[in-house]
Amino acid sequence: MSTPTTVDAVVIGAGFSGLYMLHRLRDDLGLDVRVFEATDGVGGTWYSNRYPGAKCDSDAFVYCYSFDPDLLQEWQWSGKYPKQAELLGYLEHVADRFDLRRSIDFGTRVVAAHYDDPSATWTVTTDAGETVRARYLITGIGHLTISKYVPRIPGIETFAGQWFHTGSWPHEGVDLAGKRVGVVGTGSSGVQAIPEIAEQAAHLTVFQRTPQYSIPARHETVDEDFWTDVKEHYGDIFERSRSSAGGFPWQHNGRRALDVTAEERERVYQEAWREGGIKFALGTFRDVSYDLEANRTMSDFLRDRIRETVQDPETREKLVPDYPFLARRPIVDTGYFETYNRPNVELVDVKAAPIEEITPHGIRTAAGEHELDVIVFATGFDAVTGPFFSIDLRGRDGATLTENWAAGPRAYLGLQTVDFPNLFMITGPGATLGNLPLTIETHVDWITECIASMRRDGLTRIEATAQAQEDWSRHVDEEAGRSMITYADSWYNGSNIPGKAKAFVFYFGHFGRYRQTLGDVAADGYKGFALS
Ligand code: NA7
Numbered sequence: 001m002s003t004p005t006t007v008d009a010v011v012i013g014a015g016f017s018g019l020y021m022l023h024r025l026r027d028d029l030g031l032d033v034r035v036f037e038a039t040d041g042v043g044g045t046w047y048s049n050r051y052p053g054a055k056c057d058s059d060a061f062v063y064c065y066s067f068d069p070d071l072l073q074e075w076q077w078s079g080k081y082p083k084q085a086e087l088l089g090y091l092e093h094v095a096d097r098f099d100l101r102r103s104i105d106f107g108t109r110v111v112a113a114h115y116d117d118p119s120a121t122w123t124v125t126t127d128a129g130e131t132v133r134a135r136y137l138i139t140g141i142g143h144l145t146i147s148k149y150v151p152r153i154p155g156i157e158t159f160a161g162q163w164f165h166t167g168s169w170p171h172e173g174v175d176l177a178g179k180r181v182g183v184v185g186t187g188s189s190g191v192q193a194i195p196e197i198a199e200q201a202a203h204l205t206v207f208q209r210t211p212q213y214s215i216p217a218r219h220e221t222v223d224e225d226f227w228t229d230v231k232e233h234y235g236d237i238f239e240r241s242r243s244s245a246g247g248f249p250w251q252h253n254g255r256r257a258l259d260v261t262a263e264e265r266e267r268v269y270q271e272a273w274r275e276g277g278i279k280f281a282l283g284t285f286r287d288v289s290y291d292l293e294a295n296r297t298m299s300d301f302l303r304d305r306i307r308e309t310v311q312d313p314e315t316r317e318k319l320v321p322d323y324p325f326l327a328r329r330p331i332v333d334t335g336y337f338e339t340y341n342r343p344n345v346e347l348v349d350v351k352a353a354p355i356e357e358i359t360p361h362g363i364r365t366a367a368g369e370h371e372l373d374v375i376v377f378a379t380g381f382d383a384v385t386g387p388f389f390s391i392d393l394r395g396r397d398g399a400t401l402t403e404n405w406a407a408g409p410r411a412y413l414g415l416q417t418v419d420f421p422n423l424f425m426i427t428g429p430g431a432t433l434g435n436l437p438l439t440i441e442t443h444v445d446w447i448t449e450c451i452a453s454m455r456r457d458g459l460t461r462i463e464a465t466a467q468a469q470e471d472w473s474r475h476v477d478e479e480a481g482r483s484m485i486t487y488a489d490s491w492y493n494g495s496n497i498p499g500k501a502k503a504f505v506f507y508f509g510h511f512g513r514y515r516q517t518l519g520d521v522a523a524d525g526y527k528g529f530a531l532s
Contacts, residue, residue, distance in 0.1 A: 007032040009136040009451075010124045012110050012391070014100075015044015017140030017426040017440045019091065020065060023098050024448040031451075034132055035100075036124070038109040038146070042095045045145045046087040049189070051166035051376070052176075052196035054084035057188060057217070057332035058278055058435050061230050062248060064090065066238040067441060071097065073231055079219040080277060081332065112392035113137055113423075120422060120461040135460065136451060138424045139388070140440075143505075147386025149497060150377045151184075155357040163375040166193060176200040179373040182363055184355070186212050187490075188331050190378030194345075195335040197376065204345045205370045207355060207363065210488075211321040213302045214331040218276030238438075243512035247435030250283040257285035257294040269301040281330040289326055290482055299325040309337040316340075318349045327488035346370075383491040384429050384505040385409050395420035405429075408494065408503020410473045412464035412528055413518060415443065421463035424450075430476045432514045433506045446518050450526065461532045468528025479509040 009025050011018045014037035025031045041047050056063050060077040075093065078086060095101050105126070112125040115137075122137040148167040150156075156163070164174065166189040181201040183190055186208045198204045230237065240249040257265055265285075272280045287294035303320050310316040319337065339345055353367035362372035382389075388401050388409075395401075399419035404410070411417040414431025415424055426443045427436065454462060480486060480493075485508055489495035494502050507514060521527050 004123060004131040004133045006121075006133045007034050008134060009033045009138060010110075010113075010122065010132055010134040011035045011138045011140055013037060013044055013140035013142065014042045014095075014104050014106075015046070015140060015142055015145075016065075016091070016437050017142070017444065018044070018104075019094055019098075019100055019140075020067065020441060020444045021138055021140055021426060021447070022100055022103055024444055025451070026103060027098065029448060029452055029455075033103055034134070035104040036108045036110045036126055037104055037106050040107050041088075041092070042101070042104070043088045043091045044140070044142050046084055046091060048145045049167055049169070050084055050171060050173075051164075051169040051189060051193045051378070052200065053192040053194075053334070054166075054169075054189075055081050055192055055217070055219075055334075056083075056087055057081060057192075059248070060087075061227075062237065062241055062435055063437055065094065065437060065441065066234075066241075067445075069234065072234045076227065080222050081217045081219045081334075110391055112394075114392075114394045115396060115421060115423070117396050117421070122422060136422050136424065138426065138447065139428070140426045141387040141391075143384050143387070143427070144381035144491075145387070146390050147382040149380050149382050149386075151355075151379055151498075153355055153358050153363075155359055158360050159358050159362075159375065160360040161362075161373040161375065163377065165377045165379070166190070167381065174374065176374060178202045180362075180371060181205070181374045181376060182207060182370060182372040183376045183378055184350075184363075185378035185380065186210070187378060187380055188329065189380070191331050191333045191336045193376065193378055195333070195339045198339045198342055198345050201374075202344065205363075205372065206345065206347050207350045207365075208318065208347060209350050211319050212328070212331050213299070213306075213321055213325045214333040214336050215273070215278070215280045215302075216276045217332045217334050218274075219334060221276065241435065241438055242442075242515060245434075245510045245512065246282050247432070247438040247511045248278070248282060250279055252282065252286040252289075253284060255285055256287045256291075257297045258287065258291070260285075262297075265297050266301070269298065273301075273305065277332055278330060281326060289484060292324060292484075292487075295324045295326065295484060306337055309341075311341050315347050318347055323488040324484050326484040327486075328490040329492065380491055380496055382497050382500070383494075385494075385500070386497075388425075393420070393423075395423070406501065408501045409505060410469055412469040412472050413521065414507060415446070416462070416464040416529065418464055418466050418469050421461050429505050430472055430507050432509070432511045434511045439511070442515055442518065446522065449522060453522075453526075454531065457531075459531045461530075462526065463530050465528055465530050472528075475509070476504055476507050479507060480504040483508045 008031035026033045109127040148165045180203045182205045184207040237249045288298045353365040409429035411428045414428045424447045494500040
């Protein structure tokens with residue numbers, strides 16, 4: 001073990017969060033910052049998720065940094081929803097443009113971080129055996145990437161073919177030509193991967209537990225005029241996004257679905273459907289996100305689109321969800337439902353006949369065996385808590401997050417958690433989700449201002465108070481309770497992982513108002529935080 005070096009701040013992760021945090025602390029505050037990144041490159045989620053079809057499913061023109069007007073002008077996206085390689089290229093460009101790589105240790109995983117109260121510092125240990133002491137520890141570890149989830153299906157070790165998780169797809173790709181491929185899981189990753197795998201493989205079997213709603217991306221529908229307009233109005237676009245409900249530059253139309261005629265509803269939904277993308281979920285009637293009856297009109301519209309797309313009656317009915325749209329994360333696709341019309345694609349309902357084991361030849365469900373050469377687990381992640389629990393984090397008096405979060409993760413404003421002074425979490429539990437780069441910028445800017453103000457005032461320690469954390473967590477639960485999220489299980493409430501505590505991991509309230517709250521808290525002398 002080396003003698004610890006001392007810096008002002010350690011940042012974990014070099015994705016959207018870590019890169020911007022580094023830039024602000026190092027280049028704006030002049031702090032000494034070390035960034036540790038477990039992989040060999042920048043990009044975080046966009047470095048790791050390389051499965052066929054991996055794409056952005058927020059509109060790229062706002063799924064990017066907004067902090068530098070020149071960066072906004074110089075970068076050109078290929079369309080609405082670029083593929084992973086393009087997003088990775090963007091983040092690599094940002095790293096080079098702001099000379100960030102020189103402060104990042106790549107291929108270096110933080111294995112432990114222990115807090116020392118008398119000195120109000122963190123001692124961080126890496127898998128290279130280095131120890132670094134820092135006043136501030138900031139996590140930019142993402143919600144998902146580190147903690148891939150592969151279900152424990154008996155017999156997996158006997159499988160004679162190859163298997164992969166979508167989140168750790170080999171960089172050199174996988175040759176699926178002529179192969180019989182099985183995809184387990186139909187979340188965002190599965191829905192993106194399935195159409196591309198179907199084109200490459202000889203045969204594709206999709207093992208679906210829960211059917212999904214999905215909105216066509218229509219990646220190609222933006223033209224040169226669109227980009228000219230966007231670039232002229234970027235200032236206004238981000239202004240609107242910052243005060244919007246979900247971090248996007250559009251709002252609902254101000255009307256209630258149940259106040260208009262069925263014809264008018266159909267017209268509005270058809271128009272949004274033709275435009276495609278995530279805007280469909282946020283940009284029509286105001287009440288579809290909180291009123292079950294209003295929501296039903298939108299859910300029915302989407303069910304009709306599935307039924308009119310999928311030709312085989314049996315497959316079609318398996319694909320129609322029975323829970324409300326927006327009860328799970330909205331999915332955006334390119335040719336997902338159409339894929340089930342291909343002769344080489346078969347849908348297996350594993351809710352009706354669960355997977356029982358993996359054999360040397362494939363997957364056996366209660367209804368029979370499916371022979372496979374390759375299995376793709378698009379089975380998601382142990383979200384939010386998984387990445388934190390992968391590090392031996394110890395707060396005051398040796399407190400651990402595993403114990404503190406046994407009933408579900410809790411954090412004040414999604415930024416700090418009790419017993420862990422000077423640990424800032426970029427988009428930690430209880431933060432908004434929405435258009436993530438904007439949430440990330442919001443957090444990074446807030447943390448930067450907070451650290452700058454502490455330094456001005458000669459303060460060395462900041463920690464969320466138990467009361468503030470408790471109040472915020474109650475508010476998180478209330479907002480979730482008002483939304484559609486309560487009507488289905490998913491990684492949003494921890495229920496995708498067997499045995500995991502069921503708790504809402506994000507704040508589903510209004511993004512603009514959340515930003516306002518953060519600003520008010522800071523203006524009010526960091527209300528809810530104890531500073532010393
Ligand atoms: P998700 O959205 O968590 O989806 C995982 C999928 O895997 C989902 O369809 C699950 O079915 C399915 N799953 C999980 N375990 C099993 C077992 N044991 N058997 C069969 N099927 C299973 O992960 P993604 O990677 O697609 O997306 C995660 C986020 O990444 C996404 O929301 C975006 O923010 C980007 P279930 O629906 O639980 O019945």
